[in-house]
Amino acid sequence: MDEKDDFALQDFLPYLLNRAAEESSLGFQKHYKNRYGMLRTEWRVLFHLGNYGQMTAKEIGSRAKIHKTKISRAVAKLAEKRFVTRTRDENDRRSEHLALTPAGEAAYKDLREHALEFDTRICARFTTGEVAILRYMLRNLAGIEP
Amino acid sequence: MDEKDDFALQDFLPYLLNRAAEESSLGFQKHYKNRYGMLRTEWRVLFHLGNYGQMTAKEIGSRAKIHKTKISRAVAKLAEKRFVTRTRDENDRRSEHLALTPAGEAAYKDLREHALEFDTRICARFTTGEVAILRYMLRNLAGIEP
DNA sequence: GGATATTAGTTGTTTTTGTAACTAACAAGG
DNA sequence: CCTTGTTAGTTACAAAAACAACTAATATCC
Numbered sequence: 364m365d366e367k368d369d370f371a372l373q374d375f376l377p378y379l380l381n382r383a384a385e386e387s388s389l390g391f392q393k394h395y396k397n398r399y400g401m402l403r404t405e406w407r408v409l410f411h412l413g414n415y416g417q418m419t420a421k422e423i424g425s426r427a428k429i430h431k432t433k434i435s436r437a438v439a440k441l442a443e444k445r446f447v448t449r450t451r452d453e454n455d456r457r458s459e460h461l462a463l464t465p466a467g468e469a470a471y472k473d474l475r476e477h478a479l480e481f482d483t484r485i486c487a488r489f490t491t492g493e494v495a496i497l498r499y500m501l502r503n504l505a506g507i508e509p
Numbered sequence: 510m511d512e513k514d515d516f517a518l519q520d521f522l523p524y525l526l527n528r529a530a531e532e533s534s535l536g537f538q539k540h541y542k543n544r545y546g547m548l549r550t551e552w553r554v555l556f557h558l559g560n561y562g563q564m565t566a567k568e569i570g571s572r573a574k575i576h577k578t579k580i581s582r583a584v585a586k587l588a589e590k591r592f593v594t595r596t597r598d599e600n601d602r603r604s605e606h607l608a609l610t611p612a613g614e615a616a617y618k619d620l621r622e623h624a625l626e627f628d629t630r631i632c633a634r635f636t637t638g639e640v641a642i643l644r645y646m647l648r649n650l651a652g653i654e655p
Numbered sequence: 656g657g658a659t660a661t662t663a664g665t666t667g668t669t670t671t672t673g674t675a676a677c678t679a680a681c682a683a684g685g
Numbered sequence: 686c687c688t689t690g691t692t693a694g695t696t697a698c699a700a701a702a703a704c705a706a707c708t709a710a711t712a713t714c715c
Contacts, residue, residue, distance in 0.1 A: 370621050372560040373653055374644055376628050377533040378553070382574065382651035384530035387523040402701080407524070414518040421663060428528065433702075435665055457663040457710045475516050482522050489646060496639055497646050498520055503634060505528035507519055548671080567693060579672075581695060603680045603693040 380504070387485065394477045399444070399470055404429060404437040406474060409446060409463070413471030417462040419452070428506075446470055526650070533631065540623045545590070545616055550575060550583040552620060555592060555609070559617030563608040565598070574652075592616055 372378060388403070395401040401409070411423045418426075420434045438461060441447045446467030449459040463471060486494045502509060518524060534549070541547040547555070557569045564572075566580045575583075584607060587593045592613030595605040609617060632640045648655060 377537045379647040380530035383647045384526035391523045501525040501529040
Protein backbone atom coordinates (compact mmCIF):
# COMPACT_ATOMS: atom_id res chain seq x y z
CA MET A 364 0.00 0.00 0.00
CA ASP A 365 2.87 2.30 0.74
CA GLU A 366 6.23 3.09 -0.75
CA LYS A 367 7.98 3.31 2.61
CA ASP A 368 7.73 -0.26 3.79
CA ASP A 369 11.38 -0.63 4.66
CA PHE A 370 10.32 -0.20 8.26
CA ALA A 371 9.75 -3.42 10.13
CA LEU A 372 8.17 -3.11 13.52
CA GLN A 373 9.82 -6.25 14.79
CA ASP A 374 13.22 -4.66 14.17
CA PHE A 375 12.49 -1.42 15.96
CA LEU A 376 14.86 -1.38 18.88
CA PRO A 377 12.63 0.11 21.58
CA TYR A 378 10.02 -2.49 20.68
CA LEU A 379 12.49 -5.36 20.65
CA LEU A 380 14.14 -4.22 23.84
CA ASN A 381 10.84 -3.99 25.64
CA ARG A 382 9.67 -7.38 24.53
CA ALA A 383 12.96 -9.00 25.45
CA ALA A 384 13.01 -7.22 28.80
CA GLU A 385 9.46 -8.22 29.58
CA GLU A 386 10.09 -11.81 28.66
CA SER A 387 13.21 -12.11 30.78
CA SER A 388 11.65 -10.29 33.72
CA LEU A 389 8.69 -12.61 33.70
CA GLY A 390 11.00 -15.57 33.91
CA PHE A 391 12.88 -14.29 36.91
CA GLN A 392 9.98 -12.69 38.70
CA LYS A 393 8.56 -15.86 40.18
CA HIS A 394 11.62 -16.28 42.39
CA TYR A 395 11.23 -13.05 44.32
CA LYS A 396 7.48 -12.86 43.96
CA ASN A 397 6.37 -16.29 45.11
CA ARG A 398 9.17 -16.88 47.54
CA TYR A 399 9.41 -13.53 49.24
CA GLY A 400 6.34 -11.61 48.17
CA MET A 401 8.54 -8.90 46.72
CA LEU A 402 7.89 -6.43 43.97
CA ARG A 403 10.35 -5.65 41.22
CA THR A 404 11.55 -2.46 42.85
CA GLU A 405 11.99 -4.32 46.11
CA TRP A 406 14.36 -6.90 44.76
CA ARG A 407 16.23 -4.21 42.93
CA VAL A 408 16.77 -2.33 46.15
CA LEU A 409 17.68 -5.55 47.92
CA PHE A 410 20.16 -6.42 45.20
CA HIS A 411 21.74 -3.01 45.32
CA LEU A 412 22.25 -3.22 49.05
CA GLY A 413 23.48 -6.78 48.84
CA ASN A 414 25.72 -6.12 45.91
CA TYR A 415 27.22 -2.76 46.76
CA GLY A 416 26.69 -2.64 50.51
CA GLN A 417 25.07 -0.05 52.74
CA MET A 418 23.88 3.13 51.09
CA THR A 419 21.13 5.74 51.23
CA ALA A 420 17.86 5.73 49.32
CA LYS A 421 19.13 8.61 47.27
CA GLU A 422 22.18 6.67 46.17
CA ILE A 423 20.14 3.66 45.16
CA GLY A 424 17.89 5.92 43.17
CA SER A 425 20.68 7.53 41.22
CA ARG A 426 22.52 4.28 40.63
CA ALA A 427 19.48 2.34 39.49
CA LYS A 428 17.57 5.27 38.06
CA ILE A 429 14.51 4.53 40.12
CA HIS A 430 12.28 7.36 41.24
CA LYS A 431 12.49 8.30 44.90
CA THR A 432 8.84 7.54 45.62
CA LYS A 433 9.28 4.00 44.36
CA ILE A 434 12.38 3.58 46.47
CA SER A 435 10.67 5.01 49.50
CA ARG A 436 7.83 2.53 49.25
CA ALA A 437 10.09 -0.39 48.45
CA VAL A 438 12.27 0.39 51.43
CA ALA A 439 9.20 0.61 53.65
CA LYS A 440 8.12 -2.85 52.52
CA LEU A 441 11.59 -4.29 52.97
CA ALA A 442 11.81 -2.78 56.44
CA GLU A 443 8.43 -4.29 57.26
CA LYS A 444 9.78 -7.67 56.22
CA ARG A 445 12.82 -7.02 58.45
CA PHE A 446 15.14 -7.24 55.47
CA VAL A 447 16.68 -3.80 55.88
CA THR A 448 17.45 -1.45 58.74
CA ARG A 449 17.46 2.31 58.52
CA THR A 450 19.90 4.44 60.48
CA ARG A 451 19.87 8.20 60.41
CA ASP A 452 22.99 9.92 59.29
CA GLU A 453 24.24 11.95 62.24
CA ASN A 454 25.76 14.64 60.04
CA ASP A 455 22.74 15.02 57.80
CA ARG A 456 19.64 13.96 59.62
CA ARG A 457 17.53 14.04 56.48
CA SER A 458 19.07 10.93 55.00
CA GLU A 459 19.34 7.46 56.40
CA HIS A 460 21.69 4.62 55.71
CA LEU A 461 20.07 1.42 54.59
CA ALA A 462 21.62 -1.93 55.32
CA LEU A 463 20.55 -5.54 55.05
CA THR A 464 19.66 -7.49 58.17
CA PRO A 465 20.85 -11.09 58.41
CA ALA A 466 17.45 -12.14 57.03
CA GLY A 467 17.82 -9.69 54.18
CA GLU A 468 21.31 -10.93 53.52
CA ALA A 469 20.01 -14.49 53.40
CA ALA A 470 17.24 -13.56 50.97
CA TYR A 471 19.73 -11.68 48.86
CA LYS A 472 22.09 -14.64 48.69
CA ASP A 473 19.28 -16.98 47.83
CA LEU A 474 17.97 -14.76 45.07
CA ARG A 475 21.43 -14.05 43.78
CA GLU A 476 21.91 -17.76 43.37
CA HIS A 477 18.78 -17.98 41.28
CA ALA A 478 19.75 -14.89 39.33
CA LEU A 479 23.09 -16.37 38.49
CA GLU A 480 21.51 -19.61 37.35
CA PHE A 481 18.90 -17.77 35.37
CA ASP A 482 21.49 -15.60 33.69
CA THR A 483 23.65 -18.58 32.87
CA ARG A 484 20.74 -20.39 31.33
CA ILE A 485 19.92 -17.43 29.12
CA CYS A 486 23.49 -16.98 28.03
CA ALA A 487 23.82 -20.64 27.15
CA ARG A 488 21.86 -19.99 23.98
CA PHE A 489 24.59 -17.76 22.65
CA THR A 490 28.33 -17.74 22.22
CA THR A 491 30.57 -16.06 24.75
CA GLY A 492 31.42 -13.37 22.25
CA GLU A 493 27.80 -12.65 21.50
CA VAL A 494 26.97 -12.31 25.18
CA ALA A 495 29.86 -9.92 25.69
CA ILE A 496 28.63 -7.76 22.83
CA LEU A 497 25.07 -7.85 24.16
CA ARG A 498 26.09 -6.74 27.61
CA TYR A 499 28.32 -4.01 26.26
CA MET A 500 25.55 -2.71 24.04
CA LEU A 501 22.87 -2.88 26.72
CA ARG A 502 25.08 -1.06 29.16
CA ASN A 503 25.58 1.62 26.57
CA LEU A 504 21.88 1.85 25.77
CA ALA A 505 21.01 1.93 29.45
CA GLY A 506 23.40 4.79 29.98
CA ILE A 507 25.65 2.86 32.34
CA GLU A 508 29.32 3.63 32.06
CA PRO A 509 31.33 0.70 30.82
CA MET B 510 32.09 -9.89 53.13
CA ASP B 511 31.20 -12.80 50.97
CA GLU B 512 32.97 -15.44 48.96
CA LYS B 513 30.49 -15.35 46.07
CA ASP B 514 31.02 -11.85 44.77
CA ASP B 515 31.45 -12.86 41.17
CA PHE B 516 27.90 -11.69 40.68
CA ALA B 517 27.60 -8.16 39.40
CA LEU B 518 24.13 -6.70 39.37
CA GLN B 519 24.92 -4.45 36.45
CA ASP B 520 25.67 -7.51 34.33
CA PHE B 521 22.47 -9.35 35.18
CA LEU B 522 20.59 -9.59 31.92
CA PRO B 523 17.02 -9.00 33.11
CA TYR B 524 18.27 -5.91 34.91
CA LEU B 525 20.27 -4.65 31.94
CA LEU B 526 17.48 -5.39 29.51
CA ASN B 527 14.97 -3.52 31.59
CA ARG B 528 17.15 -0.51 32.03
CA ALA B 529 18.01 -0.38 28.34
CA ALA B 530 14.38 -0.86 27.37
CA GLU B 531 13.21 1.84 29.74
CA GLU B 532 15.82 4.26 28.53
CA SER B 533 15.02 3.74 24.88
CA SER B 534 11.28 3.85 25.47
CA LEU B 535 11.59 7.12 27.29
CA GLY B 536 13.36 8.61 24.34
CA PHE B 537 10.73 7.61 21.85
CA GLN B 538 7.71 8.10 24.07
CA LYS B 539 7.50 11.86 23.69
CA HIS B 540 6.60 11.52 20.03
CA TYR B 541 3.43 9.55 20.54
CA LYS B 542 2.65 10.94 23.97
CA ASN B 543 2.92 14.67 23.42
CA ARG B 544 1.85 14.70 19.80
CA TYR B 545 -1.03 12.26 19.88
CA GLY B 546 -1.77 11.68 23.54
CA MET B 547 -1.18 7.98 23.09
CA LEU B 548 -0.12 5.33 25.52
CA ARG B 549 2.52 2.72 24.79
CA THR B 550 0.02 0.02 24.02
CA GLU B 551 -1.83 2.39 21.73
CA TRP B 552 1.11 3.10 19.50
CA ARG B 553 1.94 -0.57 19.43
CA VAL B 554 -1.52 -1.37 18.18
CA LEU B 555 -1.33 1.48 15.71
CA PHE B 556 2.03 0.26 14.48
CA HIS B 557 0.78 -3.26 14.07
CA LEU B 558 -2.16 -2.14 11.99
CA GLY B 559 -0.03 0.25 9.96
CA ASN B 560 2.73 -2.23 9.49
CA TYR B 561 0.86 -5.44 8.81
CA GLY B 562 -2.52 -4.11 7.72
CA GLN B 563 -6.00 -4.86 8.94
CA MET B 564 -6.37 -7.55 11.58
CA THR B 565 -8.38 -8.48 14.67
CA ALA B 566 -7.59 -7.65 18.29
CA LYS B 567 -6.82 -11.29 18.88
CA GLU B 568 -4.22 -11.32 16.14
CA ILE B 569 -2.51 -8.21 17.45
CA GLY B 570 -2.44 -9.76 20.88
CA SER B 571 -0.78 -12.96 19.78
CA ARG B 572 1.69 -11.22 17.50
CA ALA B 573 2.75 -8.61 20.03
CA LYS B 574 2.13 -10.70 23.13
CA ILE B 575 -0.09 -8.06 24.65
CA HIS B 576 -2.91 -9.13 26.92
CA LYS B 577 -6.39 -8.85 25.46
CA THR B 578 -7.60 -6.39 28.08
CA LYS B 579 -4.79 -4.00 27.20
CA ILE B 580 -5.60 -4.32 23.54
CA SER B 581 -9.28 -3.81 24.20
CA ARG B 582 -8.62 -0.58 26.02
CA ALA B 583 -6.06 0.65 23.52
CA VAL B 584 -8.43 -0.03 20.63
CA ALA B 585 -11.20 1.82 22.44
CA LYS B 586 -8.95 4.85 22.83
CA LEU B 587 -7.79 4.69 19.23
CA ALA B 588 -11.37 4.41 18.02
CA GLU B 589 -12.26 7.42 20.16
CA LYS B 590 -9.48 9.35 18.45
CA ARG B 591 -10.88 8.18 15.09
CA PHE B 592 -7.65 6.40 14.26
CA VAL B 593 -9.14 2.96 13.76
CA THR B 594 -12.46 1.55 12.59
CA ARG B 595 -13.98 -1.68 13.78
CA THR B 596 -15.99 -3.91 11.48
CA ARG B 597 -17.67 -7.09 12.63
CA ASP B 598 -16.67 -10.25 10.90
CA GLU B 599 -19.80 -11.53 9.18
CA ASN B 600 -18.74 -15.14 9.55
CA ASP B 601 -17.82 -14.88 13.19
CA ARG B 602 -19.67 -12.06 14.79
CA ARG B 603 -17.59 -12.23 17.97
CA SER B 604 -14.50 -10.75 16.37
CA GLU B 605 -14.02 -7.51 14.56
CA HIS B 606 -11.54 -6.38 11.98
CA LEU B 607 -9.55 -3.33 12.91
CA ALA B 608 -8.25 -0.96 10.30
CA LEU B 609 -6.65 2.47 10.27
CA THR B 610 -8.66 5.47 9.17
CA PRO B 611 -6.90 8.06 7.00
CA ALA B 612 -6.14 10.00 10.17
CA GLY B 613 -4.75 6.86 11.76
CA GLU B 614 -2.70 6.16 8.67
CA ALA B 615 -1.31 9.69 8.80
CA ALA B 616 -0.39 9.36 12.47
CA TYR B 617 1.21 6.01 11.76
CA LYS B 618 3.31 7.39 8.93
CA ASP B 619 4.38 10.34 11.01
CA LEU B 620 5.35 8.18 13.96
CA ARG B 621 7.03 5.64 11.72
CA GLU B 622 9.21 8.42 10.40
CA HIS B 623 10.26 9.36 13.90
CA ALA B 624 10.75 5.73 14.83
CA LEU B 625 13.04 5.20 11.89
CA GLU B 626 15.07 8.26 12.75
CA PHE B 627 15.21 7.29 16.37
CA ASP B 628 16.33 3.79 15.54
CA THR B 629 18.96 5.05 13.16
CA ARG B 630 20.31 7.42 15.74
CA ILE B 631 20.61 4.63 18.30
CA CYS B 632 22.31 2.30 15.87
CA ALA B 633 24.81 4.93 14.86
CA ARG B 634 26.65 4.33 18.10
CA PHE B 635 27.53 0.81 17.05
CA THR B 636 28.90 -1.05 14.07
CA THR B 637 26.57 -2.70 11.58
CA GLY B 638 27.70 -6.10 12.76
CA GLU B 639 27.03 -5.29 16.38
CA VAL B 640 23.55 -4.06 15.58
CA ALA B 641 22.80 -7.23 13.64
CA ILE B 642 23.91 -9.34 16.59
CA LEU B 643 21.87 -7.23 18.99
CA ARG B 644 18.69 -7.59 16.96
CA TYR B 645 19.20 -11.29 16.50
CA MET B 646 19.72 -11.80 20.21
CA LEU B 647 16.82 -9.62 21.26
CA ARG B 648 14.50 -11.41 18.88
CA ASN B 649 15.61 -14.66 20.39
CA LEU B 650 15.18 -13.39 23.95
CA ALA B 651 11.79 -11.95 23.11
CA GLY B 652 10.68 -15.29 21.71
CA ILE B 653 10.20 -13.98 18.19
CA GLU B 654 11.10 -16.40 15.44
CA PRO B 655 14.05 -15.21 13.38
C1' DG C 656 21.12 35.64 61.98
C1' DG C 657 17.31 35.12 59.08
C1' DA C 658 14.79 34.88 54.62
C1' DT C 659 15.15 31.81 50.58
C1' DA C 660 16.34 27.90 48.16
C1' DT C 661 17.70 22.84 48.07
C1' DT C 662 17.64 18.31 49.30
C1' DA C 663 16.06 13.56 51.45
C1' DG C 664 12.39 11.31 51.96
C1' DT C 665 7.23 10.68 52.58
C1' DT C 666 2.32 10.93 51.64
C1' DG C 667 -1.81 11.65 48.78
C1' DT C 668 -4.14 11.50 44.42
C1' DT C 669 -4.65 10.18 39.79
C1' DT C 670 -3.42 6.90 35.85
C1' DT C 671 -2.31 2.64 34.25
C1' DT C 672 -1.85 -2.14 34.81
C1' DG C 673 -3.09 -6.95 36.17
C1' DT C 674 -6.50 -10.30 37.27
C1' DA C 675 -10.82 -12.26 37.37
C1' DA C 676 -15.33 -12.46 36.17
C1' DC C 677 -18.45 -11.53 32.68
C1' DT C 678 -21.30 -11.34 27.95
C1' DA C 679 -22.09 -12.81 23.50
C1' DA C 680 -21.18 -15.75 19.71
C1' DC C 681 -19.83 -19.98 18.03
C1' DA C 682 -18.62 -25.24 18.10
C1' DA C 683 -19.33 -30.12 19.06
C1' DG C 684 -21.31 -34.19 20.82
C1' DG C 685 -25.08 -36.53 22.00
C1' DC D 686 -31.90 -28.97 19.24
C1' DC D 687 -29.81 -28.52 23.45
C1' DT D 688 -26.30 -29.16 26.91
C1' DT D 689 -21.40 -28.33 27.52
C1' DG D 690 -17.23 -26.18 26.19
C1' DT D 691 -14.51 -22.68 23.85
C1' DT D 692 -13.37 -18.19 22.02
C1' DA D 693 -13.45 -12.77 21.17
C1' DG D 694 -13.84 -9.13 23.50
C1' DT D 695 -15.51 -6.19 27.52
C1' DT D 696 -16.06 -4.69 32.20
C1' DA D 697 -15.17 -4.42 37.24
C1' DC D 698 -12.20 -4.41 40.85
C1' DA D 699 -7.57 -4.67 43.02
C1' DA D 700 -2.54 -3.75 42.63
C1' DA D 701 1.01 -0.86 41.10
C1' DA D 702 2.99 3.12 38.90
C1' DA D 703 3.32 8.18 37.85
C1' DC D 704 3.01 12.67 39.36
C1' DA D 705 2.36 16.42 42.53
C1' DA D 706 2.37 18.29 46.88
C1' DC D 707 4.18 17.94 51.30
C1' DT D 708 7.54 17.78 55.75
C1' DA D 709 11.73 18.31 57.79
C1' DA D 710 16.55 19.15 57.66
C1' DT D 711 20.35 21.65 55.63
C1' DA D 712 22.66 25.03 52.69
C1' DT D 713 23.22 29.74 50.77
C1' DC D 714 23.63 34.39 50.53
C1' DC D 715 22.60 38.91 51.92
